[in-house]
Amino acid sequence: MEVHVDGGTGILGSPSGRSLPPLSAHVKVFEHDIEQVLLSSEAIQRKIAETGERLTEDYAGKDPILVGVLKGAFVFMADLSRHIDLPLEFDFMAVSSYGAATQTSGVVRILKDLDHEIIGRHVLLVEDIVDSGLTLSYLLKNLRTRKPASLEVCALMQKTGVQRVPLDIKYKLFEIPSVFVVGYGLDFAERFRNVPYVGTLRPEVYRDAVS
Numbered sequence: 172m173e174v175h176v177d178g179g180t181g182i183l184g185s186p187s188g189r190s191l192p193p194l195s196a197h198v199k200v201f202e203h204d205i206e207q208v209l210l211s212s213e214a215i216q217r218k219i220a221e222t223g224e225r226l227t228e229d230y231a232g233k234d235p236i237l238v239g240v241l242k243g244a245f246v247f248m249a250d251l252s253r254h255i256d257l258p259l260e261f262d263f264m265a266v267s268s269y270g271a272a273t274q275t276s277g278v279v280r281i282l283k284d285l286d287h288e289i290i291g292r293h294v295l296l297v298e299d300i301v302d303s304g305l306t307l308s309y310l311l312k313n314l315r316t317r318k319p320a321s322l323e324v325c326a327l328m329q330k331t332g333v334q335r336v337p338l339d340i341k342y343k344l345f346e347i348p349s350v351f352v353v354g355y356g357l358d359f360a361e362r363f364r365n366v367p368y369v370g371t372l373r374p375e376v377y378r379d380a381v382s
């Protein structure tokens with residue numbers, strides 16, 4: 172797999188070199204499963220700080236509610252929220268994800284709904300990654316019926332060229348190639364969420380998971 176390297180995107184290259192940033196002790200166990208780092212921890216934090224500033228300006232004078240899509244968005248949402256200089260509220264939805272597979276089924280199921288009413292509120296939906304876009308499209312339709320004052324999306328990543336529905340993502344931090352990624356909240360079979368960067372897995376990891 173080749174990944175295009177561009178200084179502005181924060182995507183790191185070197186698929187063959189396998190020189191990875193060292194992981195601290197708690198995630199060291201995952202180090203040999205990672206094939207390549209796509210988004211370094213530093214690049215993620217830089218973009219989050221910029222986005223937080225933009226959100227602080229865009230929502231000035233308002234008290235927005237951040238709606239995180241569990242579980243993948245929890246790390247991103249926690250870091251992002253600490254760069255938004257406004258009185259925020261938080262809520263979460265959980266939807267069915269890939270489970271132990273790496274391809275979307277296209278079927279979205281709500282596992283946990285919001286705890287709060289959002290009628291008349293400024294809602295910012297916080298997503299980890301947009302792949303086919305089916306999850307986000309479903310969530311937006313669902314949330315719109317609850318009559319928020321505004322509804323926008325902040326997504327850490329969007330995979331390019333794979334959207335099956337048109338989507339308007341106002342705050343998008345990174346575009347990445349259409350590969351399965353883990354880390355920074357994203358999992359494969361519930362593992363790797365606490366890896367501090369976003370990376371791809373070595374093929375053996377998938378093979379071992381199905382065998």
Ligand code: IMP
Binds near residue numbers: 301
């Ligand atoms: P979509 O409905 O195809 O856009 O998929 C969105 C959801 O699938 C995300 O919120 C993630 O939970 C999960 N997902 C999509 N791509 C990946 C990936 O590369 N790694 C881990 N989870 C992913």
